[in-house]
Amino acid sequence: MPAPAVRVARPKDLDALVDLENRCFRGDRMSRRSYAAALHNPRAILLVSGTLNQLQAAAAVFFRADSPAARLYTIAVAPQARGLGLGAAMLAACEKTARKRGAAALRLEVSVRNKSALALYRKSGYGIRERIDRYYQDGSDALRLEKPLS
Numbered sequence: 001m002p003a004p005a006v007r008v009a010r011p012k013d014l015d016a017l018v019d020l021e022n023r024c025f026r027g028d029r030m031s032r033r034s035y036a037a038a039l040h041n042p043r044a045i046l047l048v049s050g051t052l053n054q055l056q057a058a059a060a061v062f063f064r065a066d067s068p069a070a071r072l073y074t075i076a077v078a079p080q081a082r083g084l085g086l087g088a089a090m091l092a093a094c095e096k097t098a099r100k101r102g103a104a105a106l107r108l109e110v111s112v113r114n115k116s117a118l119a120l121y122r123k124s125g126y127g128i129r130e131r132i133d134r135y136y137q138d139g140s141d142a143l144r145l146e147k148p149l150s
């Protein structure tokens with residue numbers, strides 16, 4: 001399969017970003033307000049794949065001046081587009097973007113119950129840093145994972 005086109009999100013993508021988020025997450029959703037803020041935040045990069053009205057995938061990476069690690073805040077692939085390599089392609093694009101901005105590592109949290117995401121991160125070279133009790137709204141624990149980008 002050819003590599004999917006991944007681009008930086010624009011303010012016009014806001015409705016489609018919120019729609020995708022609602023289709024992909026049952027709890028702990030990134031709010032419309034947070035997406036709107038991230039689209040204008042110089043310390044955030046939102047990447048998307050798909051058309052203006054129908055996004056297939058989205059991911060958000062945040063940077064902090066006091067941390068050498070960037071944070072993958074969210075990554076989601078539309079239910080009908082899963083299992084085709086798009087999640088892995090989005091993750092690779094996030095890593096490339098973070099590396100270009102000088103981040104030494106990419107860090108994220110994932111529910112211990114999220115088998116597909118855990119498999120994706122394991123396959124992509126992420127290691128476990130810590131477990132955080134009852135991190136999510138549904139009461140599940142999180143694993144904090146990290147991958148060095150050098």
Ligand SMILES: CC(C)(COP(=O)(O)OP(=O)(O)OC[C@H]1O[C@@H](n2cnc3c(N)ncnc32)[C@H](O)[C@@H]1OP(=O)(O)O)[C@@H](O)C(=O)NCCC(=O)NCCS
Nearest residue numbers: 075076077082083084085086087088110116117119120123
């Ligand atoms: C997690 C998610 C982004 C994966 O996206 P995807 O496009 O389906 O993933 P890919 O097709 O690129 O799969 C890459 C690898 O991830 C793993 N994987 C993905 N889906 C899987 C599943 N249902 N079961 C087991 N492993 C899975 C596999 O290792 C796969 O590699 P392989 O196909 O060579 O076996 C997607 O399922 C999703 O959006 N889930 C809902 C939102 C979410 O939970 N986001 C993560 C928050 S931390």
